[in-house]
Amino acid sequence: MARPDCVIALDNGAGTIKAGVIGRDAAPRLVPNCVTKTKGGRGLLGILTDWDVERLVWERVFSPEGLGCEPGHSWLMLTEPCLNLPNVQDAYDQVVFEEFGFDGYSRLTAPHWTVANDLGPLFGEPAGTARDCVLVLDTGYSFTHAVPFLRGRALLGAIRRLGVGGKLLTNHLKEMISFRQWNMMDETYLVNQVKEACCYVAQDVYADLEICRGAPRANTVIQAYVLPDFSKRMQGYVRTIRQVLWMNNERFTVPEVLFYPSDLGMPQAGVAELILQAVQATPEALHPLLYANIVLTGGNARLPGFRSRLLAELRRLVPAEYPVRIGLPDDPVAFAWHGAGCLAAGAHPSQLALDALVTTRADYQEYGTHACRRVFGALSA
Incomplete structure (x- = not known):
């Protein structure tokens, strides 16, 4: 499959869009995923709730004043929420191919992009150190997800969500x-x-x-x-x-x-217990590996003291014979976006090549959303 000249990576966060062109941009552009409205002469935040508004934001991102790439001659690497609903996924596919007309398209979650990074330096190990098991705690604007991975594939049955972001x-x-x-x-x-x-x-x-x-x-x-x-x-x-x-x-x-949602009357587990529940939902042989390879991403991970507090909370919950290690990137907001570049370059040995994760416009026109579901499910187990 021949690649186009332009591959766009767009981490479509609920609060902030991280977008850039793979191979051209060293860092993503940060675009608020919101619109403003006038009220008494002041600008107010309005969270996007429908595709008509989302389309307007994307048009601005893809415009010549934005990334400056022609969708008809470009591939789009796009993130979607964890455990996304099928009808929402169909809407993604329709907007990308029918509204914008991209030549190729890949739709994965931000944690998938995260594990494509070189994670060794986060744990004080040499660059390129391979690891089969990783647990990503993605704490963003809307939710917090604990997502276990085995050889680059998300274990869907073990994903846990906290309604705090x-x-x-x-x-x-x-x-x-x-x-x-x-x-x-x-x-x-x-x-x-x-x-x-x-x-x-x-x-x-x-x-x-x-x-x-x-x-x-x-x-x-x-x-x-x-x-x-x-x-x-x-x-x-x-x-x-x-x-x-x-x-x-x-x-x-x-x-x-984040640690005690019950303070607001929410009957949910905090982030430490969320990780515990996600790990316990995997085979027991994976538990020590997952606890030893926890990666933090998302805007809430930037809160001072978050990593050290989470480490202390987990250490009290995890069996003493299991090591607990938590890696925090320098920029947890853009870390997933940089993983898209690694995924596109095939730099992660446990990941499939990007070509195998792209649905072309020709395939979509022939098979519809079924072509997208068949291809985009390749990194889940």
């Missing part, structure tokens, strides 16, 4: 700020910036709570976030002196929901 954390922070200080319920985008600038994962929640209860001058947790005025300053920033928006125990109690 960056969106829920932002909404929770909005409610806390609105209750304690002033109404921020219509400032989703702004509060999301506050979360990313101020929040962290506490290693000892009760110790940090005691600090917050103490004398203000001795409080090492509290921060002041200077809000933008949307005239001269469009982005807020953190200062250590008394200023507009105080961030106290919100800094760590909001991310705590």
Whole structure:
């Protein structure tokens, strides 16, 4: 199968699209997967909920001002959510081939792209170190997924989902700020910036709570976030002196929901137990290998202290004879996108070549979505 001159990798995250041309772009472009609407002269975040809007965003990404590739002479590598519904998958196929007219198309999950990377350096091992078993914890905008892999193939029956992502954390922070200080319920985008600038994962929640209860001058947790005025300053920033928006125990109690969703009344397991459940759903012989090769991706993995807290929580749950190792990339948001480049280059010995994972427009026109399902199921077991 002859490859086109342009292969586009588009990690279609619910919060941020990561897009670039394989072999040309050293890093992806980050595009908010959202639209804005006017309300009192202010821009508000509007999460995409239908394909008509998604198409508009993609048109901007593929335009000459964006990636500058002609879809009719390009292949598209696209991510989809884990455990995606068949009717949604059919919509992906239809939009890619019938609306944009791509010449070829590959649809996999972001964790599939993640395991195509060279994971050895994440665990202090030489580059190119092969590993048969990997567990990817993908904690993004909408959900958190624990996905076990065996020789590059996802074990579908062992995938576990937590209904907590960056969106829920932002909404929770909005409610806390609105209750304690002033109404921020219509400032989703702004509060999301506050979360990313101020929040962290506490290693000892009760110790940090005691600090917050103490004398203000001795409080090492509290921060002041200077809000933008949307005239001269469009982005807020953190200062250590008394200023507009105080961030106290919100800094760590909001991310705590990732570890204990029951704090919000959600009857679900936290991220540590999520990994435990995913591993226990695999054959017992794989358990020590999966615990020793956990990779973190997604925006929530950037929270300071997330990796060390998760390691401590897991160590208490995992049998003592099993080693627990967690790899955190320098940029967990773009790590999956870089894996698409490795997948396209055939750099991962346990992965199928990209040519075997692409459905051409000719195949789609002849067989429809059945051609896509047959090809894209090759990396699942």
